[in-house]
Amino acid sequence: MDPKIASKWMEDAFALATEARGTTLPNPAVGCIVLDKAGKPVAKAATSKDGRPHAERKALDLAGSKASGGTLVVTLEPCVAFPGKKSPPCAAAAILSGIETVIVGTSDPNPHVAGRGIHALRKAGMKVVECPLEDRVPDFYAGFGRFLATGTPRVTVKIAVSSDGNVAAKPGQRTAITGAESRRFVHSLRSRSDAILVGGRTVLVDDPKLTVRDVAGRSPHRLVLWPSAGLPDTAQIWTNSARTTAFGIQERPAKLPSSVDWVRLPADGDHVDLAALVAWCGKQGMHDLLVEPGPTLLQSILAKEIWDDLWVLRSDAPLAGGVPADPRHLLPKETPQASRTLGPDQGRFWRQPNRLIPIPPLS
Ligand SMILES: NC(=O)c1ccc[n+]([C@@H]2O[C@H](COP(=O)([O-])OP(=O)(O)OC[C@H]3O[C@@H](n4cnc5c(N)ncnc54)[C@H](OP(=O)(O)O)[C@@H]3O)[C@@H](O)[C@H]2O)c1
Incomplete structure (x- = not known):
């Protein structure tokens, strides 16, 4: 995807995250958009109140079969399973949805995730592109x-x-x-x-x-x-x-x-x-x-x-x-x-x- 178009969608996903800020604690507020194969938005979501379900899970559920061959735009690296985790892992949900490209704002500072979500997506053959919007997206999650x-x-x-x-x-x-x-x-x-x-x-x-x-x-x-x-x-x-x-x-x-x-x-x-x-x-x-x-x-x-x-x-x-x-x-x-x-x-x-x-x- 053209980097300018990727940035435009990341700005929209970031706006969803910013709007949810403070309502999802102690989980971070995440914004997510699913684009279909033709690059048309088919679902938008932010992390739910009190932190669950996660934004990716909601957006992928909304998109259904339209996600296949499409793009997931998400402000924070999708999560993976780890001991004690309460939500089902979003990286697995993205892989199962048939998404081909993931545009990510930043990796997750949570040491249980920290790059493992990206690694899982790449291992499944998906293209992962970083789009930090200068440094605004990593900065948004640094306090987390x-x-x-x-x-x-x-x-x-x-x-x-x-x-x-x-x-x-x-x-x-x-x-x-x-x-x-x-x-x-x-x-x-x-x-x-x-x-x-x-x-x-x-x-x-x-x-x-x-x-x-x-x-x-x-x-x-x-x-x-x-x-x-x-x-x-x-x-x-x-x-x-x-x-x-x-x-x-x-x-x-x-x-x-x-x-x-x-x-x-x-x-x-x-x-x-x-x-x-x-x-x-x-x-x-x-x-x-x-x-x-x-x-x-x-x-x-x-x-x-x-x-x-x-x-x-x-x-x-x-x-x-x-x-x-x-x-x-x-x-x-x-x-x-x-x-x-x-x-x-x-x-x-x-x-x-x-x-x-x-x-x-x-x-
Ligand atoms: N330029 C800027 O960025 C900026 C920003 C904010 C304010 N201002 C200006 O600063 C002025 C007000 O500042 P200020 O220094 O008078 O007061 P302040 O820093 O706004 O407030 C201090 C007050 O908070 C209370 N307080 C309670 N716990 C405290 C603690 N642990 N440490 C410090 N204060 C504590 C104290 O009340 P008691 O001592 O009464 O108990 C103290 O009077 C105004 O002129 C305002 O316009 C400028």
Whole structure:
């Protein structure tokens, strides 16, 4: 198949996976499309709620005999049998369906699968083509690998700063720092996350919605650290556009709207123990936690090294006399591992060494 056509179908399968993100935990969200012999789509599916049946099984069942001689487009390597596995293996289902070509977004970070699905397909005479959409598909599943290895999610931190390192013009003042392309990028980080965490003062000052709006995808579960000053019941994160959970070291505050879950966590000094919060996310089966901190939460995270990936989005304009993002100078001093131009802004990326499980290459 022409690589451009393969990429187009993978984009569609990836959109199905992104839309299902967060509903399939602890299983990963997978998107799948079956094309018939003539290249016409005959079935589309994503992993079911709570993880089963798998996307490939659903799409192949829907396609029936039309799959014969056709193509399976799937974001994650089809699974194989292994001890304790609850679902029937999808690689075997693909082989039995008469599919001839499989376009795969990435291999499976699950060490029980990790290339064995691809190997089984190739051994059965099927053509397997990799289509990672730059690195977006492997990145979508990288947190799943960390979750399987440690029981906790990948923690990605994003902070936007002015060219002179500030996050707001004045304390308590909502300030737009970066532009439209950075915002779209942040929304794409949200769409590949199961939950998004903010400090309570960000809610007081910015009153954010914390939803996915500028790109396609589901809004993640919103998590907020309850501040000592409390939060108004008019805050936008209480709206029902996504689920919200608030965390504190005390009993449930009387002011908290009844639709919002409350979780009391152990203390670390005067505040919630952030390691306990990340462990709680792991217990919910979450693979990816995005943190959008203000300076206070950022300093806590950097001091305790509770992060795996870090994005600093720097605008080209200064905010003289503003609120510094990093008063304790805890941001990494090393050269960033990657950078990205986002309109007038520059994104810089760091990854903690040896924390994420590398996804094995397909071939
Ligand atoms: N540029 C950006 O990317 C960006 C992103 C978000 C926010 N902001 C800006 O940052 C400012 C708000 O930041 P902020 O530093 O004042 O507050 P923050 O980091 O948003 O929230 C910190 C609050 O969360 C509570 N908290 C509970 N557990 C905590 C823990 N383990 N570690 C840290 N905090 C914990 C604390 O409440 P108590 O101390 O009251 O108990 C603390 O006041 C606003 O101006 C906002 O516009 C900028």
